[in-house]
Amino acid sequence: MLRTALRNVLAHKARLIMTVLAVALGVAFVSGSLVFADTTTAAYRASFAKSYAGVAVTVEPTYAPGAPADRRAPALDDALVARLAAVPGVAAARPTVDGSVTLAAKDGSPMRADDAMGRLATAYVPGADGTDARHPLTAGRAPRTAGEVALERGTAAAGGYGLGDTVVLAVDGPVLRMRLVGLVSTDDTRVTSGGTLALFDRATAQKLFAAPGRYTGIDLSATPGTDAFALARRVEALLPAGRAEASTAAAKAAQQAVFIDTRTASYSRLPQIFAVVSLFIGSFLIVNTFTMLVTRRSREIALLRAIGATRRQVVGSVLAEAALVGLLASAAGFALGLGVASVLPGLLGTADNPVPRGPLVIGPGPVLASLVVGVGVTVLAAWLPSRRAARIAPVEALRAVEQHSASAPGPSRIRAAVGTVALLLGAGLLVSLRDAEDASDANLQTAMAGCGVLVTGLIVLAPLLARPVIRLIGRLTARLGVVGDLARDNALRDPRRTAATGVALMISTALVSGLAAVDHSAGRALDSQAAAGLGADYVIGTRGTSTTAVDAAAVRRVAELPGVATVSAVADSTFSAGGSVRQVSGVDPKTVRDVMRLHFTAGPVQDIGPGRIAVSGSFAREQRVGVGSRIDAGIGPGTGAGPAPGSPREARQPSFTVVGIYEDNPTAQDVLALRGDVQRYGFLPGSVQRVLVTVTGTGGAAADLEKRLRGAVDHSPLLTVRSRAQLVREQAGVAGDLITLVVGLLAIGVAISALGMVNTLALSVAERTREIGVLRALGLDRSGVRRMIRLESLTVAAYGTLLGLVCGLFAAWRVSGLASGAIPQYAFSPPWGTVALVVVLSLAAGVAAAALPARRAAALGPLRAVADA
Numbered sequence: 001m002l003r004t005a006l007r008n009v010l011a012h013k014a015r016l017i018m019t020v021l022a023v024a025l026g027v028a029f030v031s032g033s034l035v036f037a038d039t040t041t042a043a044y045r046a047s048f049a050k051s052y053a054g055v056a057v058t059v060e061p062t063y064a065p066g067a068p069a070d071r072r073a074p075a076l077d078d079a080l081v082a083r084l085a086a087v088p089g090v091a092a093a094r095p096t097v098d099g100s101v102t103l104a105a106k107d108g109s110p111m112r113a114d115d116a117m118g119r120l121a122t123a124y125v126p127g128a129d130g131t132d133a134r135h136p137l138t139a140g141r142a143p144r145t146a147g148e149v150a151l152e153r154g155t156a157a158a159g160g161y162g163l164g165d166t167v168v169l170a171v172d173g174p175v176l177r178m179r180l181v182g183l184v185s186t187d188d189t190r191v192t193s194g195g196t197l198a199l200f201d202r203a204t205a206q207k208l209f210a211a212p213g214r215y216t217g218i219d220l221s222a223t224p225g226t227d228a229f230a231l232a233r234r235v236e237a238l239l240p241a242g243r244a245e246a247s248t249a250a251a252k253a254a255q256q257a258v259f260i261d262t263r264t265a266s267y268s269r270l271p272q273i274f275a276v277v278s279l280f281i282g283s284f285l286i287v288n289t290f291t292m293l294v295t296r297r298s299r300e301i302a303l304l305r306a307i308g309a310t311r312r313q314v315v316g317s318v319l320a321e322a323a324l325v326g327l328l329a330s331a332a333g334f335a336l337g338l339g340v341a342s343v344l345p346g347l348l349g350t351a352d353n354p355v356p357r358g359p360l361v362i363g364p365g366p367v368l369a370s371l372v373v374g375v376g377v378t379v380l381a382a383w384l385p386s387r388r389a390a391r392i393a394p395v396e397a398l399r400a401v402e403q404h405s406a407s408a409p410g411p412s413r414i415r416a417a418v419g420t421v422a423l424l425l426g427a428g429l430l431v432s433l434r435d436a437e438d439a440s441d442a443n444l445q446t447a448m449a450g451c452g453v454l455v456t457g458l459i460v461l462a463p464l465l466a467r468p469v470i471r472l473i474g475r476l477t478a479r480l481g482v483v484g485d486l487a488r489d490n491a492l493r494d495p496r497r498t499a500a501t502g503v504a505l506m507i508s509t510a511l512v513s514g515l516a517a518v519d520h521s522a523g524r525a526l527d528s529q530a531a532a533g534l535g536a537d538y539v540i541g542t543r544g545t546s547t548t549a550v551d552a553a554a555v556r557r558v559a560e561l562p563g564v565a566t567v568s569a570v571a572d573s574t575f576s577a578g579g580s581v582r583q584v585s586g587v588d589p590k591t592v593r594d595v596m597r598l599h600f601t602a603g604p605v606q607d608i609g610p611g612r613i614a615v616s617g618s619f620a621r622e623q624r625v626g627v628g629s630r631i632d633a634g635i636g637p638g639t640g641a642g643p644a645p646g647s648p649r650e651a652r653q654p655s656f657t658v659v660g661i662y663e664d665n666p667t668a669q670d671v672l673a674l675r676g677d678v679q680r681y682g683f684l685p686g687s688v689q690r691v692l693v694t695v696t697g698t699g700g701a702a703a704d705l706e707k708r709l710r711g712a713v714d715h716s717p718l719l720t721v722r723s724r725a726q727l728v729r730e731q732a733g734v735a736g737d738l739i740t741l742v743v744g745l746l747a748i749g750v751a752i753s754a755l756g757m758v759n760t761l762a763l764s765v766a767e768r769t770r771e772i773g774v775l776r777a778l779g780l781d782r783s784g785v786r787r788m789i790r791l792e793s794l795t796v797a798a799y800g801t802l803l804g805l806v807c808g809l810f811a812a813w814r815v816s817g818l819a820s821g822a823i824p825q826y827a828f829s830p831p832w833g834t835v836a837l838v839v840v841l842s843l844a845a846g847v848a849a850a851a852l853p854a855r856r857a858a859a860l861g862p863l864r865a866v867a868d869a
Contacts, residue, residue, distance in 0.1 A: 020329045025751065026276075027333025027374045032340025034366040039341060041260055042361045052249040056222035057232045059084065059239065059246050075243035076215040084218060087234055089226035096217040097123035099209030101198050102543075102717045103151075104168040106160035110543075110717035111196050118195035120188070121171075123205035124150060132184075135199060139163060140182035143201045150182035152197035159196075168717065169198065171208050172684065174551045175714040277511065283381045284504045291385045291497070301392045311390035318389050322382030323375055330374030334367065419460030426454030430814035447815045455510060458807055462499035462506070466799065467492060473798050477791050483784050486775075487791035490764070491799075501760045502800030505842055508750065509804025510811070512838055513831075517812035520831035533665035536568075536595040536692035538709055540721050548718050549687030557712040558691055563705055565694045568595045572689035573682035575671045577633035578623050582670035584613075584635055586678025586688075595692035596667050602627045603660030605672070614660030614672040629658045635673070635681040667692075750845045757793050757849035765789065765857045773862050782858040789854035790847055797846025801839055809835075 061074035085093035101121035103111045112118040124142045191197045228248040235246040429450030474488030542548045559567040571586030816828045
């Protein structure tokens with residue numbers, strides 16, 4: 001029977017090629033996502049491994065709880081470096097001064113400004129030979145004074161800088177300008193994968209990133225035969241208690257490996273979603289294809305039964321055929337997956353935060369997964385058709401194939417009952433969410449269960465729904481005359497086949513329309529929320545971090561600009577309470593209403609003061625607090641338990657009193673506190689992270705005002721200057737990943753559905769050879785045959801699209817409550833443009849899928865068709 005299976009695969013290779021492509025598409029996303037994850041992880045690991053090359057033990061400063069970044073006084077100095085260099089087993093001690101700096105390109109645009117990990121800075125530390133082995137010079141010389149800098153050669157090229165140019169940069173406040181005196185190379189893949197690297201002389205780096213005469217780390221290399229753990233213990237004994245710690249390089253690498261795994265885990269999620277959808281939709285194509293092949297080969301199978309083949313052998317033959325197809329699909333899918341892995345870094349990365357690239361890492365995992373998925377899905381999908389094949393009796397050999405098609409069983413009552421119950425249950429679960437106020441775990445589980453059961457019900461009922469829906473669509477095709485009637489009747493001939501073909505398109509259409517509706521509604525709500533919450537005309541802010549600041553002198557220059565009416569500085573930091581970390585905005589209660597549109601549901605904004613805060617509605621619900629409640633919380637770093645010994649600043653405020661509750665506002669964030677409190681307890685004491693600006697009536701729309709604002713902040717690469725309209729657009733565009741998901745799902749669904757329709761129509765034409773011959777003999781010309789096949793495909797596509805749109809939009813409508821709790825402005829808004837695009841693409845796929853089958857059918861001559869049948 002294995003030989004029979006192999007012969008059948010070779011005999012029907014043209015028909016099975018579509019199945020191979022459908023399965024290969026799913027396998028490609030599975031293998032591609034796994035290879036991509038391994039490659040990306042390897043690239044990150046390589047960057048950290050190289051930074052510890054030749055290092056046995058590393059010493060780093062530790063800080064008392066609550067110590068802010070600008071007041072850290074590392075205990076690592078030259079005296080400690082000398083003591084550690086004399087420890088038995090230490091071959092060399094190399095001090096380091098590392099930090100982060102944001103560079104501006106020569107045209108003024110910031111370089112990697114939104115990626116703190118990609119903005120590297122360090123001190124050029126020459127060894128005994130006068131050179132830094134980690135950063136060998138390729139041109140120029142090393143920096144020697146505070147006004148000089150060296151850049152990694154790729155960084156300089158990306159920024160358009162050459163030796164002698166003035167480099168614009170910023171660390172955490174004022175803009176600095178330094179002369180480029182040297183270019184270096186590095187093997188750190190954090191830099192070679194797109195990051196930036198700037199080097200300063202030792203004294204300048206200490207001033208910028210540590211303190212004069214202090215270091216941020218000491219790397220120790222060991223003499224041959226020295227145990228790293230024993231060396232770390234000896235070094236630890238010499239360190240000032242509570243001020244520094246020693247770790248082996250292996251331990252640091254292990255810690256970083258955990259971080260890398262966490263960071264890269266999300267990269268493979270999107271392609272894995274595509275893989276699941278591809279395989280799920282493709283399984284319907286496989287079932288349909290093998291069902292039609294079994295029906296087509298009924299006489300052949302009956303003859304095998306007549307000459308002694310058992311039912312088990314028939315099942316084994318069909319499953320062996322499916323396994324062979326699965327092997328081919330696995331091989332093709334794995335090859336395609338390598339291409340997917342190659343293009344994913346460009347699709348998932350951004351200009352400011354690129355995904356690191358490196359040689360593809362192909363391990364045994366992706367290969368094994370491709371085989372398991374490709375063969376497993378195909379064999380499982382072919383199991384039901386193989387059972388049907390085993391039930392064919394030997395007497396079937398005396399019947400014609402057309403009789404089987406004509407007598408295809410209709411949907412059973414059991415199917416109708418099960419499908420109806422599932423449909424009603426799914427709809428009921430979704431309707432039960434009408435009073436939902438938030439996206440709690442319970443509500444999300446109910447929504448997911450409801451959507452799943454609803455889709456399952458539609459899949460089960462699809463053969464039953466085929467007749468009424470296609471008759472409805474047939475009223476349109478009937479206007480095209482007898483050809484339209486024939487197309488409708490052909491689609492109704494086997495409802496199960498029509499349903500199986502249309503279900504693939506239904507699933508993808510439901511996913512796309514539902515997600516698009518949620519994305520469109522959320523975008524409009526965020527747009528409305530941003531517009532409603534922001535009263536300022538311009539916002540000057542740091543790039544997404546509370547460890548950098550707006551220069552105080554820049555704030556004064558902004559306030560002195562002509563046309564500026566109000567300037568309100570905001571200090572941002574973290575607010576830790578109840579085990580969660582939220583965002584706090586430190587404001588001036590006197591001016592906050594001029595720059596933020598706040599809607600208080602309890603308490604006035606004027607009550608905000610020392611130790612007194614206002615919280616957003618969602619924060620109040622989460623923490624179960626109201627006006628008058630006290631919150632044990634803290635602003636910024638540390639524990640807030642009290643003054644830390646040796647800490648150069650006061651402890652964080654241990655508790656706060658809630659004096660007001662306001663509607664959620666993205667500009668105000670989660671908590672509003674007095675600016676002085678946030679400046680005192682935040683990461684950078686005395687600093688502000690945003691400047692909200694209102695302008696006079698005549699200056700608000702001035703075209704040159706934004707330029708003057710940028711000039712007032714010295715064109716700092718750390719800062720952004722955005723108008724109110726720009727901020728609203730950014731809020732509306734936060735769902736970029738969801739848009740990518742919608743487009744990807746639409747492309748996958750249309751592609752696999754088109755393959756399924758090509759397969760169905762090709763086999764349908766083969767089954768109806770005699771019928772087509774008779775139609776030709778009765779006067780139907782070639783163009784009429786082609787039009788009939790196209791209309792049949794278009795009818796099936798319209799059927800699947802209609803069911804999918806109804807399912808997807810209904811589900812999106814009913815889950816509106818989950819979002820309205822977090823975004824009060826959320827309201828269901830159908831994305832009619834996307835719906836129109838889905839309909840056009842789906843129908844176009846139907847027409848395109850009919851091209852080859854229609855051409856083949858039109859090529860059949862009347863006499864030849866009757867003779868071949």
